[in-house]
Amino acid sequence: MSAPFFLGKVIDVIYTNPSEDFTDSLTSLCALLSGIFLCGAAANATRVYLMQTAGQRIVKRLRTTMFSSILKQETAFFDKTRTGELINRLSSDTALLGRSVTENLSDGLRAGAQASVGVGMMFFVSPSLAAFVLSIVPPLAVLAVIYGRYLRKLTKMTQDSLADATQLAEERVGNIRTVRAFGQEVAEMEQYTNKVDYVLQLAKKEALARAGFFGATGLSGNLIILSVLYKGGLLMGSAYMTVGELSSFLMYAFWVGISIGGLSSFYSELMKGLGAGGRLWELIERKPQLPFNEGITLDKDTFRGALEFKDIEFAYPTRPETSIFKDFSLSIPAGSVVALVGPSGTGKSTIISLLLRLYDPISGTITVDGFDIRQLNPLWFRKKIGTVSQEPILFSCSIAENIAYGAENPSTVTAEEIQKVAEIANAASFIRGFPKGFDTVVGEKGILLSGGQKQRIAIARALNKYPPLSLPCSLFLTSALDAENEYLVQEALDRLMEGRTVLIIAHRLSTIQNADFVAVLGQGKILECGKHEELLANPNGLFRKLMKKQAFLQNSDTFALDLQSREKDVLKENV
Numbered sequence: 001m002s003a004p005f006f007l008g009k010v011i012d013v014i015y016t017n018p019s020e021d022f023t024d025s026l027t028s029l030c031a032l033l034s035g036i037f038l039c040g041a042a043a044n045a046t047r048v049y050l051m052q053t054a055g056q057r058i059v060k061r062l063r064t065t066m067f068s069s070i071l072k073q074e075t076a077f078f079d080k081t082r083t084g085e086l087i088n089r090l091s092s093d094t095a096l097l098g099r100s101v102t103e104n105l106s107d108g109l110r111a112g113a114q115a116s117v118g119v120g121m122m123f124f125v126s127p128s129l130a131a132f133v134l135s136i137v138p139p140l141a142v143l144a145v146i147y148g149r150y151l152r153k154l155t156k157m158t159q160d161s162l163a164d165a166t167q168l169a170e171e172r173v174g175n176i177r178t179v180r181a182f183g184q185e186v187a188e189m190e191q192y193t194n195k196v197d198y199v200l201q202l203a204k205k206e207a208l209a210r211a212g213f214f215g216a217t218g219l220s221g222n223l224i225i226l227s228v229l230y231k232g233g234l235l236m237g238s239a240y241m242t243v244g245e246l247s248s249f250l251m252y253a254f255w256v257g258i259s260i261g262g263l264s265s266f267y268s269e270l271m272k273g274l275g276a277g278g279r280l281w282e283l284i285e286r287k288p289q290l291p292f293n294e295g296i297t298l299d300k301d302t303f304r305g306a307l308e309f310k311d312i313e314f315a316y317p318t319r320p321e322t323s324i325f326k327d328f329s330l331s332i333p334a335g336s337v338v339a340l341v342g343p344s345g346t347g348k349s350t351i352i353s354l355l356l357r358l359y360d361p362i363s364g365t366i367t368v369d370g371f372d373i374r375q376l377n378p379l380w381f382r383k384k385i386g387t388v389s390q391e392p393i394l395f396s397c398s399i400a401e402n403i404a405y406g407a408e409n410p411s412t413v414t415a416e417e418i419q420k421v422a423e424i425a426n427a428a429s430f431i432r433g434f435p436k437g438f439d440t441v442v443g444e445k446g447i448l449l450s451g452g453q454k455q456r457i458a459i460a461r462a463l464n465k466y467p468p469l470s471l472p473c474s475l476f477l478t479s480a481l482d483a484e485n486e487y488l489v490q491e492a493l494d495r496l497m498e499g500r501t502v503l504i505i506a507h508r509l510s511t512i513q514n515a516d517f518v519a520v521l522g523q524g525k526i527l528e529c530g531k532h533e534e535l536l537a538n539p540n541g542l543f544r545k546l547m548k549k550q551a552f553l554q555n556s557d558t559f560a561l562d563l564q565s566r567e568k569d570v571l572k573e574n575v
Ligand SMILES: Nc1ncnc2c1ncn2[C@@H]1O[C@H](COP(=O)(O)OP(=O)(O)OP(=O)(O)O)[C@@H](O)[C@H]1O
Pocket: 079, 316, 318, 319, 324, 342, 343, 344, 345, 346, 347, 348, 349, 350, 351
């Protein structure tokens, strides 16, 4: 900031003092100025480097803090929040905020310092000229406040509608097969175009506001210069100012003008950052409604896996008016296999969600070996539960990595352990058939594999949860089986179920037959409970009706025949 002052001195030396020591004065002033310029350049370079790296570090920290905060949220949070919105916050909002508080802040501070020192120097060089020039600032400040508020609102809207568009794109691209199967590409394109069109409209509004504001600040800067020339010219004419002083003043005024432009850009970016930041802080500071990693853990030797659901009442937080369970009670002794059957939508999968503590019941208790699961550390407890669902989700990495994912500590699982569980899960032979074997990448959600292959990998993954495979204390849950691979999957499941407490959501008779007992769910509670044959023998029983309906629906002759022969057996036994 001292450069204009010394530049003015140089001009005065040249203009007014062609004396003997003229060359010495000029040389020393120029040397001084060179030093000043060098320092300025070094300081600028350091500032840019430090601020950029600090910015990247802030963005990194924002992203990791935010990702960990998202992962800790209770499941009900994800029922209400759109994935695209979270992805957008994680990628675009963090970058916007990071830029806004570092590079932008640094430029803003520089512009602020330059403007205030510039104004100080203007007063130092010529107080009356400075006072005259600065009368232009107050209206500009009012304009800045109005513009800032508007921009902040606009940024929030833009980021929200961008999240909306991201959500749509992510969902449709992720499920391109469904889109294609229904021939909806053109409709999806239109829908996406509409959404980004709205983003464009908002961007245009922002551009218009920016243009107005920048125009106004640019004009003010030029007016400052013009007024300096005018008033300064008058002062010089009356010998109140030297040519050097006017030159210094002009340069300071020019710098102040540029700085005001810089400040307005800083202000715009800051407002945008604050607009994006509001939601980020909300998410980062959000306290999950269910604990993440708190509570007691049970000793490996004492944990057996006896389960008891007692008087459970539950409704999903997103639909509190629709009760799923009333008076639901079910007791599952350790090491037994229970098949849970019931009409569609009665809440079979919800039982698993409650057991995994994805949701808490409104009233009633779920106990494991006599311990209320609310006392247990959910992170620890979930690691004891292996799940295989009807449509297992795999991650887009290798088969080996997917299998290892089930372990307590995936990075420590050896290739031999992976192969061993794959062998037990009847998966090893088809995996070895792939050119890359266990290193085969399965595609997003396991899309490059068949349904049965995915299930067997999911079984291997669940098996891998328990390093000593024969541990009797583990629980295992599964859903309906893929018909095509039924035999192989069933065999793998039978091996997996050995010595474990098992809760099967069963749709197929073959699975139900192997269960120690069957529980029939309906009207929010267990309506029938008992051995498969006993329930089938009850002519008015719900289970029997369900099985008959299922045989009819699946149009499976063998299934229906099996049912008939079982009925005959039961009849014979009764006779
Ligand atoms: N996250 C959710 N938020 C709100 N309601 C839900 C949610 N998940 C499921 N439901 C509702 O809860 C009820 C029970 O669903 P659930 O998936 O447990 O049934 P199910 O017996 O497993 O069905 P199916 O045999 O068809 O798989 C259904 O009416 C369903 O619409």
